[in-house]
Amino acid sequence: MSNKKVGSVLVLGAGIAGIQSSLDLANSGFKVYLLEQTPAIGGVMAQLDKTFPTNDCAMCIVSPKLVDCGRHPNIEIITNAELGKVMGEAGNFKVEVRKNPRYVDEDKCTGCAACTQNCPVSIALYPVEKISIILRKDDTIKVDAILEEYKDKPGNLMPILQSISKEYNYLPEDVLKYISQELDISLTKIYQIATFYNAFSLQPKGKYTINVCFGTACYIKGGNRILEAFERELGVTMGNTTEDLMFGLETISCFGCCGQAPVVTVNEDIYGHFRVTQVPKLIKKYREVESAENNA
Amino acid sequence: MAYRCNVLLCTCTMCVSVGALKIRNKLEEEIKKYNLEDEVQIILTGSSWLCTKGPTLIVQPDDVVYQFLKEKDIPNLVEEHLLKGRPVPSLMYIDPEELNPIEKLQDIPFYHDQRLIALWNRGIIDPDEIDEYIARDGYKALAKVLQDMTPEDVIQEIKDSGLRGRGGGGFPTGMKWEFCRKNPGSPKYLICNADEGDPGAFMDRSIIEADPHSLIEGMLVAAYAIGAEKGYIYVRSEYPLAIKRLDGAIIKAREYGLLGKGVFGSDFNFDMEIFRGAGAFVCGEETSLIHSIEGEPAEPRQRPPFPVERGLWENPTNINNVETLSCLPRIINFGAKWFAGIGTEKSKGTKVFSLAGKINNAGLVEVPMGITLREMVFKIGGGIPNRKKFKAVQTGGPSGGVIPESMLDLPIDYERIQEAGAIMGSGGMIVMDEDDCMVDVARYFIEFTRDESCGKCSSCREGLDAMYEILTNICKGKGKEGDIEFLEELGEAIINASMCGLGKSAPNPVLTSIRHFKDEYIAHIRDKICPAKSCVELIEYSIDQEKCTGCFICNVNCPTNAIIGEKKKPQTIDKSKCIKCSVCKEVCRFDAIKVE
Numbered sequence: 001m002s003n004k005k006v007g008s009v010l011v012l013g014a015g016i017a018g019i020q021s022s023l024d025l026a027n028s029g030f031k032v033y034l035l036e037q038t039p040a041i042g043g044v045m046a047q048l049d050k051t052f053p054t055n056d057c058a059m060c061i062v063s064p065k066l067v068d069c070g071r072h073p074n075i076e077i078i079t080n081a082e083l084g085k086v087m088g089e090a091g092n093f094k095v096e097v098r099k100n101p102r103y104v105d106e107d108k109c110t111g112c113a114a115c116t117q118n119c120p121v122s123i124a125l126y127p128v129e130k131i132s133i134i135l136r137k138d139d140t141i142k143v144d145a146i147l148e149e150y151k152d153k154p155g156n157l158m159p160i161l162q163s164i165s166k167e168y169n170y171l172p173e174d175v176l177k178y179i180s181q182e183l184d185i186s187l188t189k190i191y192q193i194a195t196f197y198n199a200f201s202l203q204p205k206g207k208y209t210i211n212v213c214f215g216t217a218c219y220i221k222g223g224n225r226i227l228e229a230f231e232r233e234l235g236v237t238m239g240n241t242t243e244d245l246m247f248g249l250e251t252i253s254c255f256g257c258c259g260q261a262p263v264v265t266v267n268e269d270i271y272g273h274f275r276v277t278q279v280p281k282l283i284k285k286y287r288e289v290e291s292a293e294n295n296a
Numbered sequence: 297m298a299y300r301c302n303v304l305l306c307t308c309t310m311c312v313s314v315g316a317l318k319i320r321n322k323l324e325e326e327i328k329k330y331n332l333e334d335e336v337q338i339i340l341t342g343s344s345w346l347c348t349k350g351p352t353l354i355v356q357p358d359d360v361v362y363q364f365l366k367e368k369d370i371p372n373l374v375e376e377h378l379l380k381g382r383p384v385p386s387l388m389y390i391d392p393e394e395l396n397p398i399e400k401l402q403d404i405p406f407y408h409d410q411r412l413i414a415l416w417n418r419g420i421i422d423p424d425e426i427d428e429y430i431a432r433d434g435y436k437a438l439a440k441v442l443q444d445m446t447p448e449d450v451i452q453e454i455k456d457s458g459l460r461g462r463g464g465g466g467f468p469t470g471m472k473w474e475f476c477r478k479n480p481g482s483p484k485y486l487i488c489n490a491d492e493g494d495p496g497a498f499m500d501r502s503i504i505e506a507d508p509h510s511l512i513e514g515m516l517v518a519a520y521a522i523g524a525e526k527g528y529i530y531v532r533s534e535y536p537l538a539i540k541r542l543d544g545a546i547i548k549a550r551e552y553g554l555l556g557k558g559v560f561g562s563d564f565n566f567d568m569e570i571f572r573g574a575g576a577f578v579c580g581e582e583t584s585l586i587h588s589i590e591g592e593p594a595e596p597r598q599r600p601p602f603p604v605e606r607g608l609w610e611n612p613t614n615i616n617n618v619e620t621l622s623c624l625p626r627i628i629n630f631g632a633k634w635f636a637g638i639g640t641e642k643s644k645g646t647k648v649f650s651l652a653g654k655i656n657n658a659g660l661v662e663v664p665m666g667i668t669l670r671e672m673v674f675k676i677g678g679g680i681p682n683r684k685k686f687k688a689v690q691t692g693g694p695s696g697g698v699i700p701e702s703m704l705d706l707p708i709d710y711e712r713i714q715e716a717g718a719i720m721g722s723g724g725m726i727v728m729d730e731d732d733c734m735v736d737v738a739r740y741f742i743e744f745t746r747d748e749s750c751g752k753c754s755s756c757r758e759g760l761d762a763m764y765e766i767l768t769n770i771c772k773g774k775g776k777e778g779d780i781e782f783l784e785e786l787g788e789a790i791i792n793a794s795m796c797g798l799g800k801s802a803p804n805p806v807l808t809s810i811r812h813f814k815d816e817y818i819a820h821i822r823d824k825i826c827p828a829k830s831c832v833e834l835i836e837y838s839i840d841q842e843k844c845t846g847c848f849i850c851n852v853n854c855p856t857n858a859i860i861g862e863k864k865k866p867q868t869i870d871k872s873k874c875i876k877c878s879v880c881k882e883v884c885r886f887d888a889i890k891v892e
Contacts, residue, residue, distance in 0.1 A: 060754065154609065155591035162533070162572060196593040196750070198575030199533050216496035216690065216726045217652040219740050225878050232855055232877075253577060253744060255534060256498030257310045258652030258726075259347025259659055268536075270313035272350075276879050277853055 010035060010095055012083060015043025019065050026074035034069065035097060036079045042066055133177045142167055143175055147182055157185065157193055161200060170201045206241040206248030208266050208286050210234075215254030217261035222276065226262055227251060229279040246290065247283070299337040301378065304354040304419060307340045308505050309537050310498075311350035315367070319351050322367045326374040336378050342423045342506035342541065346406055347498075348658035349389070354419070359401045362387040392656050392678050406657045406676055411638065413646045414462075414622040415662045418506040423541050426548040429509040435554060437628035438516050442562045447477060450521040454624070456632035458644030463489055463580075463617030464692065464721045464797075466643075466710040472614060476522040476604040479612040486519045486527040486568075487608065487615045489585060493532065493577035494693030495744060497724030499648045500618040502660045504531070504538040507622070508545035512568070514621030516559065517628060519566045522614050527568035530585055533575060542570055577694075577748035581796045582607075582615045584750070595752045596796035617722065619648055639665035643709035653690075653726035656681050663708075670704040673727055684729040687828075688812070692721025694741045694748075695801030697808025698734065717808040719801065733830035734813040735820050738806045739767035745802035756799030759790040763806060772833040775821035780810060829891045832876045836892060839880075841866040843888035850880035850889070 008031035011022045019041060022032045034041065045051070046066070048058040069075055084096035104115075135143060146163045150156035160183075164175055171194050180187040194200045212218075212227045227249075231237055234247055241248040257263045260272025266286065271278075303323065307316050320338065327336050346352060349363035360383045362373065369387055376382045388397035389404050398404050412418065421428035429435075441450055455470030476484060488511065492500040504511060515527050531539050546568060549555045557565045576594045578584045584594040586608050607613025623645065627635045636644050643665040649672070652658045656678035663672070669689060673679070680686050688698040697718035699706065706712055713720050728737065746760040763786055766779050787803030794800050810817060819827050826834040839850075839859075844866035851859045851867055858873035859880060869880075881889040 057754070057757070060758075155589055157591040158574060158588065159572075162574060192593055193591070196576065197573075200574060214495065214744075216693065216724070216737075216740070217658070219495075220653055220726065220728060220732050220737065222878070228877060229855070229879070252534060253493065253575075253748070254495035254497070255309065256492065256501040256650075257313055258496055258498055258650060259310045260313050260350065261652060261658075263313060270309065272310065272313035276877065276882055 007031075007091070008033065010093070013037070013043070014041035014069075014077065014079070016045040016062055016065070018043070019062070019069050022075050023065060023068055023072065026072050030074065032072075032075045034075055034077045035081055035083060036077070037082055039080045039102070041069060041077060041079065133174060133181055135174060135178050139175065140178075143178060147179065151183075156183075157190065158197075161190075161194060165200055169205045170203060173202070204241070204245060206245050207290070208246060209248045209250060211250050211252045211255075211265045213255045213257065213261070213263040213265070214251040215256075215258055215261070215263075217258035218254075218263055221261045223251075223262045225276050226264065226274060226279065229276045230283075233279050233283055246287070300335040301337075301358075302356040303336060303338045303378070304341050304356060305338060306342070306350060306352050306419060308342050308347070308350075308502060309535070310347045311352065312537070314350050316351040318367055319353070319365050319370060322370040323374065326371050327378065330374065330379050332374075332378060339422050340424075341419045341421065342502070346389070346404075346657055346659045348652075348656075354401060355383075358383065360399050361389055361401050361404065363389055392681075406659070406661075406678065409667070409671065409676055410662050411646050411664050412662050413626050413635075413638075414503060414510070414619045414648050415506065415660065416626055417510060418502070418660070421507065423506055423508055424544055426509060426545065426552060429507070433629060434509055434625075435513055437625040438513050438520075438554070439560060440628055441517050441520055442560050442564060447521045447523060450517065450628070451477065453632045454521070454627065457627045457635040458632075458639075459620065459623060459627065459635065460643065460710065461617060462619035462623075462647065462722070464695070464719060466720065469616065469620055472604060472616075473518065473521050475602070476612050476614040479605055481606070481610075481612040483526065483611060484522055484524040485608045485611060485613040486515060486522060486524040487582075487585065487589070487613060488515055488527065488529040488618060488621055489580065489582070489615050490529055490531040490535075490538070490618045491573050491579045491585060492535075492618075492722065493580045493748075494695075494722055494724045496650070496652055496690070496693055496726045497722050498650045498652075499660065499723050501535050501538050502650070503618050503622050503648070504535070504542050508542045509549070510622040510625055511542070511618055512545060512549050512555070514624035515568060516554070516566055517624045518614065518616060518621060520564055522612075524614065525565050525567070527566065528571050528589060528608075529568060530571045530573060530579065530589065532573045539570060539572065546570070576750070577744075578750045578796070578798050581798060584796065585615065586613065593750070595750045596798075598795060619723070640707065640709045642711055647708070647720070647723060649723045649725045651677050651725050651727070654680055654684065654729040654732070655727040665709045666707045668705050668707050669699060672708070672725070673704065677727065680727065680729050684731065687728045687730050687732060688734065690718075690726040690728065690737070690805070691724065692719040692801075692804075693724045694745050695719055695797065695804055696721045696724075697804045698728075698737070698812060699808075700812040717804070717811055719804070731828055731830060733771075733826050733828035734809045734816045735767065735826075736771055736828075736830050738809045739764065739771055741805040742767055742802070745798065749798060749802070753794045753796075753799055755790050755793035756802065759786055759793075760799075760802055762786060763790075763803065767806070770817065770820045771826075771831045773820065773824040773831075775817075777821065779821060780814065780817050784810060835876065836871060837869055837874055837876055837878075837880065838890050838892070839867050839869055840888045840890050841868075843886050845886055845888075847885070849883050849885070853879050853883050855879060 009025050010033045011018045012035050014034050014036035022034045026032045045058050045062045051058050081097050081099040084098045087094045150160050176190050180190055214223050230249055234242055236242055236249055238249055255263050262274050264271045264274045351365045352363045354361050373384055376384050385397040390397055417432055451470050451473050459469045460466045490500045555567050571589050573579055579588050579594045581596045582603050583596045588594040603613040639645050646662050646664050648662045651661050661676055688700050690698050699716050699718050703716050710720050742764045746764050749756045751757045769775055787807045790803050791800050816827055819825050829835050846864040848863050856873045856875055858870045859867050860870055861867035
């Protein structure tokens with residue numbers, strides 16, 4: 001085989017994989033036809049917030065590639081199109097492409113998007129499945145009471161979630177779905193709020209939440225050492241709960257108790273002038289309280 | 297019924313954390329024992345005195361202060377002072393220099409230079425009793441405003457007083473109100489920003505816990521001036537006691553006809569509600585705060601339009617800090633001239649600071665503007681504990697910067713602090729001594745802002761991440777040449793490209809510490825040493841064989857059994873097992889643990 005680059009390549013699907021392949025091929029000198037079924041390239045990744053496992057921002061990765069792809073002289077993008085027939089053999093294929101009509105003069109369209117905003121019919125590309133959820137009876141009563149209180153107030157989502165969090169100590173998934181259904185707020189919106197604020201947790205919390213204050217005064221007086229000591233003692237890292245759901249370990253940005261730094265709280269109890277050596281004693285104290293309760 | 301003597305027991309969050317409630321029970325018990333119930337009254341106050349010396353109490357009318365109270369001290373105290381009238385010197389404040397007990401409150405240097413305006417009633421009244429507030433001229437300013445002044449008069453009065461926003465920005469309050477009043481939009485809203493997110497700041501919490509009615513009265517005055525009928529107080533959820541007291545105060549004020557329809561029988565209507573935050577630092581930024589109340593994620597938006605033009609639910613909204621609002625009743629009562637006579641040329645009045653960190657007298661301090669940092673740290677603060685050397689003071693929390701010893705004579709006002717590279721901020725002031733590594737502290741602040749960044753601007757989200765990584769590497773001894781320059785460049789870029797106050801100020805702690813403590817960065821990067829002996833990866837623990845008595849306490853407490861040796865003989869540390877947790881150093885009574 002000679003090393004001379006000949007012919008052209010057809011890439012099917014303009015998701016992140018298709019885009020990257022097209023760019024690599026085009027940079028190697030091939031003419032690339034990038035075929036995409038939907039009206040725009042980008043695929044699913046362009047709709048994501050973060051990517052696994054590094055939590056990198058999805059759009060930050062994909063958007064420069066979209067631009068490169070659109071401007072590359074060797075890439076011809078064919079959107080809103082489907083593959084028809086493939087004929088021939090390796091090295092020399094002939095392909096039939098069916099291009100769906102856009103009903104828009106592509107030469108004149110500037111992409112100002114005014115038409116999409118004014119279109120009376122909206123069709124979601126990936127339709128969301130409608131959920132229907134029924135809670136256990138006692139849960140329904142609890143949640144309904146909360147919803148009733150805040151139902152007609154504007155901006156009620158935060159107080160509702162705070163009440164739910166107080167009731168359950170976390171935000172159970174079913175309850176969130178139920179709220180979404182009852183108030184007709186999208187689940188995405190609820191998750192957005194629930195994951196934005198530190199006060200909300202989607203995981204069950206321990207019976208006792210140990211909060212190590214990480215305010216500046218507490219930090220310079222050894223707050224991080226105290227956190228490490230708790231991590232060692234409980235065998236869990238910050239932000240997690242022990243397996244028996246007894247202790248949750250968290251940090252808080254400041255209790256405003258800087259005069260007594262370093263400070264640790266367990267649920268409502270506050271401990272000032274805390275020392276690393278007090279850690280085992282504190283855990284023991286709560287375990288004893290717990291076992292006394294169980295015996296009673 | 298008149299009591300012979302009042303016992304003012306501080307029950308702020310801090311004093312409660314060290315057992316103030318147990319003291320109260322014991323006090324009641326002992327007073328009962330001596331049948332003094334009709335003579336001695338216990339009053340639970342809020343956030344009063346030297347927070348670091350809690351629990352504290354004051355006996356009036358003698359004005360004697362007691363500190364570091366323990367349950368076992370109470371019987372003696374009640375018998376000696378309350379029954380027999382003899383003050384107990386062993387429980388009094390001890391001067392760190394002279395080492396003599398000081399009896400009277402006014403004689404303690406910590407209080408001597410303070411001037412109380414926003415904290416007018418601190419530690420004197422029971423925050424749950426509206427009548428006690430009224431007895432101290434409470435709601436007099438409101439009556440004056442409603443009877444004798446038009447809203448324009450009130451705005452002019454505040455403009456004349458020179459009051460500037462105490463939340464950190466320092467924008468003239470009167471001007472802000474005028475913009476809001478003149479805006480044709482309706483209805484107008486008033487929001488009190490009590491989302492005190494700065495780590496190391498507790499002014500707002502203390503004001504609310506000690507004197508919630510001052511805030512309510514201040515809000516009423518402000519609402520009257522701008523023409524608002526509805527107010528919100530946005531309080532952090534981390535302050536349960538403050539929320540409880542404020543809630544009680546609002547209910548009481550409604551009962552007294554001070555809130556609701558027709559305040560004081562006039563045609564002015566105003567009511568307020570508490571909005572609990574949910575733990576997001578960025579809510580301190582006013583547009584984020586508004587989004588949060590609207591039930592949206594607390595992301596800021598571009599200004600202008602400012603909230604006074606388009607704020608909550610797209611209506612004109614005036615946002616003031618707790619301290620700003622709490623000053624108002626005094627300004628109205630005593631007049632703008634009186635207030636403008638305090639402070640410096642451009643910064644009028646007093647400012648509340650929360651002094652904390654490595655300092656003898658940590659606590660809440662209200663001083664006239666223009667006082668120097670040196671007075672603040674060494675006179676009011678009483679200097680650094682354990683004869684350590686002063687290194688720097690950090691002002692303004694994660695948005696502020698560090699001020700080194702060479703600049704201690706700087707007078708505190710908005711402009712001068714800014715010139716030093718730091719900011720006044722809401723008033724957090726953390727003192728650091730020679731044991732604090734400036735690189736590590738900078739890393740700590742970036743870690744905080746990185747976590748709290750809402751993620752809207754990529755410069756802040758990604759930039760702080762990158763800064764954090766570099767600083768962590770420097771702290772681990774993996775710093776490279778050029779890191780300092782890169783941090784500076786990155787910091788500038790984040791400041792220039794971010795939209796809200798968080799991003800615009802987040803690199804400040806790094807930039808100021810590079811400016812004032814560059815040698816510490818260089819020591820970490822080039823010599824791989826931490827001069828303050830604080831960065832775990834760059835230090836080693838060992839035991840001074842001469843000082844160690846073999847008391848075995850370190851051996852017992854070591855979590856990894858890294859300390860080896862026989863009883864009554866000097867111990868040694870197995871460095872392969874040592875995790876540098878510092879437990880041995882903390883338990884050693886002979887100062888035998890060396891860190892190098």
